[in-house]
Amino acid sequence: MARVTDAQDDFDDSVALAARMDATRMDLEVLTVRPLSSTMVRVELTGDALRSLAYVPGQDLMLTATTGPPVERRRWTIRSLDRERGVVALDVVLHRDGGASRLHLAAAGEVVEAIGPRGKVHLDEDARVHHFLGDQSFLPAAFVLAEAVRRPARAAVTLTVPGPDDRLPLAAPACAEGPVWVEAQGDDQATGLALLAASGLGEHEDGVVAYVGGEMTLASTIRSALVRDHGWPREAVLPKPYWRRGTANARHGEPGRD
Ligand SMILES: Cc1cc2nc3c(=O)[nH]c(=O)nc-3n(C[C@H](O)[C@H](O)[C@H](O)COP(=O)(O)OP(=O)(O)OC[C@H]3O[C@@H](n4cnc5c(N)ncnc54)[C@H](O)[C@@H]3O)c2cc1C
Structure with a gap:
């Protein structure tokens, strides 16, 4: 495209x-x-x-x-x-x-x-575990993708939203436990790391894919931690910045670059 x-x-x-x-x-x-x-x-x-x-x-x-x-x-x-x-x-x-x-x-x-x-982010059909991590703007994508995962593959959803009533229900057979909700931290980097910790992701295992979306710093923090600190192959992390704190998106609807 x-x-x-x-x-x-x-x-x-x-x-x-x-x-x-x-x-x-x-x-x-x-x-x-x-x-x-x-x-x-x-x-x-x-x-x-x-x-x-x-x-x-x-x-x-x-x-x-x-x-x-x-x-x-x-x-x-x-x-x-x-x-x-x-x-x-x-x-x-x-x-x-x-x-x-x-x-x-x-x-x-x-x-x-x-x-x-x-949009180019869609399910990796070969994966056996699909992790979705992000903020509230990523909730619709995380939910629709988790709903599309077919068992025996598994989906795990880890999100941060502003308040308890924003914790929307998810009916996804591949994600029987439902989403894990994480409190926002002092800044987007800290919240990204909190999401990663709550997801339980560490060293990469074959067949595990992470989809990451939301605020730009939050998404790039999670991506870097997985790829740089935990040695994940690049193709196993699918990050998508949706918006950038303090800056309007560019005319084409994505966060502008410096
Ligand atoms: C592929 C893709 C899919 C998306 N899907 C969704 C979706 O399903 N639902 C959804 O809500 N968003 C989604 N987004 C994000 C959404 O497009 C952006 O949040 C966008 O900036 C909203 O436009 P706006 O005109 O409200 O704000 P803008 O004019 O872009 O920004 C104005 C101000 O608002 C702030 N801001 C923008 N978004 C947020 C936010 N979410 N939280 C806090 N502050 C914000 C900016 O930092 C800026 O200071 C998606 C983005 C992409 C690229």
Whole structure:
């Protein structure tokens, strides 16, 4: 899939962008926005294009947050897709810092542009143990991926969320014990290390894969600890930075680089 950067000329042209990414451009209508917890809402959107949208668990939609110019886009994991009804659910963190996206405030009937599916992180079908570690923004991906693990393979989910009512239930046969919840520490690095400790991961064993997502420092801390300190092969750690503390994501919906 082509890499998208701000510099590319067609970024504001959604039709050209979708074609370049081999994805579908869709106009989706907001059906409902309802709370899942104090800091997360589920947004359901509908559109005819969803009836035939092909995707794999872990992929996301890129929504237009600001029509611009310049257009600002943001990404959310496909939590579920009901093709019969043409309805997709996105679970969106309500964070205090505001941002370009107003999706969590959308009213029923509003039309939002989406491009998808996007994203390259999906289940490693050869793995026998799948570990998911991250923060609340990674919860939808961790849950949808854990639900997709087929026994006898196992899934283990280790997450940090702001409060007790954010500990959403997970019904995943491969993760019978449910998620392990970890308190946030003083900073993202410390929280990353706390997640790693709670996951029980140490030296690498064959067939074990770690998927890591969320705040950029948190995700890179876990990745480095596994690869550098514990000697994990690079291909056994699948990290994805979702956002960066104190900095808005870039126009293509991913954290900007220095
Ligand atoms: C592939 C992919 C899949 C994603 N899936 C999901 C998903 O399913 N659900 C979900 O909620 N998010 C998900 N995210 C993360 C989401 O896209 C970002 O959090 C994004 O920054 C939100 O846009 P915004 O306009 O609200 O904030 P921005 O304009 O990007 O940022 C504004 C400010 O808010 C802060 N901020 C941004 N996100 C958070 C956060 N989660 N917590 C605290 N502060 C934050 C920033 O540091 C900045 O200071 C995903 C990201 C990617 C790349």
